[in-house]
Amino acid sequence: MxxxxxxxxxxxxxxxxLYRLQALGFVKVFSDNLADAVGGTxxxxxxxxxxxxxxxxxxxxxxxxxxLEKLNSILGKDQLQKVIVVGAGHIGSALMRYRGFEKExxxxxxxxxxxxxxxNRSNPTPVLxxxxxxxxxxxxNIRIAxxxxxxxxxxxxxxxxxxxxxxxxxxxxxxGLKGAEGCIINNVNVEIELENLIYFVNVTExxxxx
Amino acid sequence: MxxxxxxxxxxxxxxxxLYRLQALGFVKVFSDNLADAVGGTxxxxxxxxxxxxxxxxxxxxxxxxxxLEKLNSILGKDQLQKVIVVGAGHIGSALMRYRGFEKExxxxxxxxxxxxxxxNRSNPTPVLxxxxxxxxxxxxNIRIAxxxxxxxxxxxxxxxxxxxxxxxxxxxxxxGLKGAEGCIINNVNVEIELENLIYFVNVTExxxxx
DNA sequence: ATGTTATTGTGAAAAATGGAACAATATGAT
DNA sequence: ATCATATTGTTCCATTTTTCACAATAACAT
Numbered sequence: 001m002x003x004x005x006x007x008x009x010x011x012x013x014x015x016x017x018l019y020r021l022q023a024l025g026f027v028k029v030f031s032d033n034l035a036d037a038v039g040g041t042x043x044x045x046x047x048x049x050x051x052x053x054x055x056x057x058x059x060x061x062x063x064x065x066x067x068l069e070k071l072n073s074i075l076g077k078d079q080l081q082k083v084i085v086v087g088a089g090h091i092g093s094a095l096m097r098y099r100g101f102e103k104e105x106x107x108x109x110x111x112x113x114x115x116x117x118x119x120n121r122s123n124p125t126p127v128l129x130x131x132x133x134x135x136x137x138x139x140x141n142i143r144i145a146x147x148x149x150x151x152x153x154x155x156x157x158x159x160x161x162x163x164x165x166x167x168x169x170x171x172x173x174x175x176g177l178k179g180a181e182g183c184i185i186n187n188v189n190v191e192i193e194l195e196n197l198i199y200f201v202n203v204t205e206x207x208x209x210x
Numbered sequence: 211m212x213x214x215x216x217x218x219x220x221x222x223x224x225x226x227x228l229y230r231l232q233a234l235g236f237v238k239v240f241s242d243n244l245a246d247a248v249g250g251t252x253x254x255x256x257x258x259x260x261x262x263x264x265x266x267x268x269x270x271x272x273x274x275x276x277x278l279e280k281l282n283s284i285l286g287k288d289q290l291q292k293v294i295v296v297g298a299g300h301i302g303s304a305l306m307r308y309r310g311f312e313k314e315x316x317x318x319x320x321x322x323x324x325x326x327x328x329x330n331r332s333n334p335t336p337v338l339x340x341x342x343x344x345x346x347x348x349x350x351n352i353r354i355a356x357x358x359x360x361x362x363x364x365x366x367x368x369x370x371x372x373x374x375x376x377x378x379x380x381x382x383x384x385x386g387l388k389g390a391e392g393c394i395i396n397n398v399n400v401e402i403e404l405e406n407l408i409y410f411v412n413v414t415e416x417x418x419x420x
Numbered sequence: 421a422t423g424t425t426a427t428t429g430t431g432a433a434a435a436a437t438g439g440a441a442c443a444a445t446a447t448g449a450t
Numbered sequence: 451a452t453c454a455t456a457t458t459g460t461t462c463c464a465t466t467t468t469t470c471a472c473a474a475t476a477a478c479a480t
Contacts, residue, residue: 001413004437008409012402016385030457038386042457043439050459058446058458076408083404094304095400100361100384104401143411144404151310168411170403174310175226176248184414186407188400190305191314192222193380194293194354197396198286199218201353201378203211204394214467240427252427253469260429268428268476 001074003051008075010048013038015071022064030061077105082142084166086157087149088113088127091172095146096125108146110136114153130157134164143167151175158185211262211284218285220258223248225281232274240271291316292352294376296367297359298323298337301382305356306335318356320346324363340367344374353377361385368395 017037021029031049032042049055049062054070056062072078083101085092088111096111111127113119120127128136136142145166149157154173161169162180169185171177174192179185227247231239241259242252259265259272264280266272282288293311295302298321306321321337323329330337338346346352355376359367364383371379372390379395381387384402389395 002417005406005410006437008406009402012399012405013386016402020385032457039388041439043441044437046457046459047438056458058444059456060447061457074409075405076412077405081404081408090304090307094300097300098400101401101404104405106401106404144407146404167415168407170400170407175230176223178249182414184407184410186403188398188403189222190308190380190398191310191316192219192226193396193398194291194311194316194356195222195285195287195314196215196218197354197378197380197394198291199284200215200394202286204392205377207212216467242427251469253471254467256427256429257468266428268474269426270477271427 001052007048007051010038010040010044011052011071011075014045014048015068015075015077018064018068018071022068027064028061029064029067031056033061079105081106081144082109082140083107083144083146084109084133084136084142085111085146085148086113086130086133086161087111087147087153087172088115088118089148089150092146092148095148096127109140109142112136130160133160137164137166144170146170146172147177148172213261217258217261220248220250220254221262221281221285224255224258225278225285225287228274228278228281232278237274238271239274239277241266243271287315289315291354292319292350293317293354293356294319294343294346294352295321295356295358296323296340296343296371297321297357297363297382298325298328299358299360302356302358305358306337319350319352322346340370343370347374347376354380356380356382357387358382 014034017034018029031045034045035042052074054067083106085095085108092111096108101108108125111125112130112133113127114130118127119129143166145161147154147157147161147169151173154171154175155177158169158171158177158179162183167183169179169183171185171187174189176187177185224244227244228239241255244255245252262284264277293316295305295318302321306318311318318335321335322340322343323337324340328337329339353376355371357364357367357371357379361383364381364385365387368379368381368387368389372393377393379389379393381395381397384399386397387395
């Protein structure tokens with residue numbers, strides 16, 4: 001099923017909202033509840049579901065548990081996703097320590113760094129020398145890497161990661177990377193998000209004044 | 211100038227790419243160089259510029275330094291942006307220690323937390339009690355906050371931040387927040403980005419097999 | 421001076437996205 | 451059993467975003 005990035009992001013949000021509703025004791029949900037919960041329209045919720053052949057009940061809405069099963073299956077959450085972190089600096093370490101991934105079925109299984117001082121094989125999440133990445137990826141069948149190295153090193157690290165057989169990179173370095181053929185790169189860029197926010201805050205302030 | 215979020219993100223990317231080109235000694239740039247650098251099309255580069263009245267030279271392209279000036283002005287980078295971080299956990303602390311913001315003209319001036327154990331007024335970036343946020347925001351004229359608290363506390367914290375007079379929130383909590391009127395919220399969600407990546411990696415693997 | 425070429429700037433076409441509307445229909449009420 | 455109602459699923463329409471295409475023109479070569 002090929003579709004756009006926004007749609008998949010919405011599916012993630014629906015999923016998260018559904019867990020919250022479930023925790024509150026809800027058993028079924030209507031498209032407009034979900035729309036409210038994630039800030040969209042009911043039409044769009046139904047259309048997103050329809051794209052993936054998810055159907056509810058005329059009157060009666062959607063059964064939360066079965067809906068979650070379907071969304072989780074679409075999002076690949078029916079199996080544990082093993083992820084590595086490349087770069088054990090502030091961001092990389094924070095990600096390795098972040099416990100929120102566990103409940104999402106995402107496990108950071110190792111970190112990698114060039115700096116020998118950062119290596120620590122006895123950590124709960126071991127930090128290994130970058131040279132070992134290819135062997136590790138192969139042995140452990142890793143497909144996803146988080147890249148959190150300084151920008152100057154990012155492209156080189158990305159090339160190395162791609163060569164190691166990684167299929168998807170979540171890039172925290174503040175520059176665009178050229179991915180090797182067959183490797184998808186998504187960017188998380190706090191600076192750019194901040195700049196964006198600043199821009200729109202400025203614009204709305206100006207238009208309010210005018 | 212009102213436009214869409216993606217366009218502004220592209221402007222940030224152009225800007226970053228231009229700094230790299232400048233550092234390499236380039237003085238002028240063509241739309242297709244920039245397109246290459248950020249992974250877009252030359253048409254789009256020119257249209258983005260045209261939206262903001264940025265013009266180059268028929269033949270001869272764009273002068274990098276003047277282009278940077280214009281982009282920086284659009285993006286509000288001609289003045290230092292003071293930002294606060296709410297939540298001094300792993301993510302919040304990593305952001306406070308992250309040195310990459312400085313060269314972008316973004317300064318994290320303080321952190322805030324409810325946990326008294328996290329308070330530290332003598333830090334280079336002090337961590338203050340959450341109760342002081344309103345006074346601090348007012349005194350220091352802060353408009354942007356980064357929200358990095360556990361999801362359970364996020365909506366409450368967001369309400370507090372909005373009430374304190376903040377105009378834009380960069381939300382790291384893994385759920386959608388309802389922003390008060392007049393407060394813009396952008397989300398950075400690593401879990402969702404990872405899920406997204408996993409989805410598209412899965413899809414391309416499947417289509418490759420088929 | 422003239423012609424050629426490279427590159428911009430933009431208007432129009434195309435594609436993608438999102439939203440509204442409504443027919444279909446399951447549920448529950450009478 | 452019939453009717454009224456609520457909610458889905460989908461089609462169609464509007465809007466947004468991207469791409470294409472090419473006229474305009476500045477720089478350069480001859």
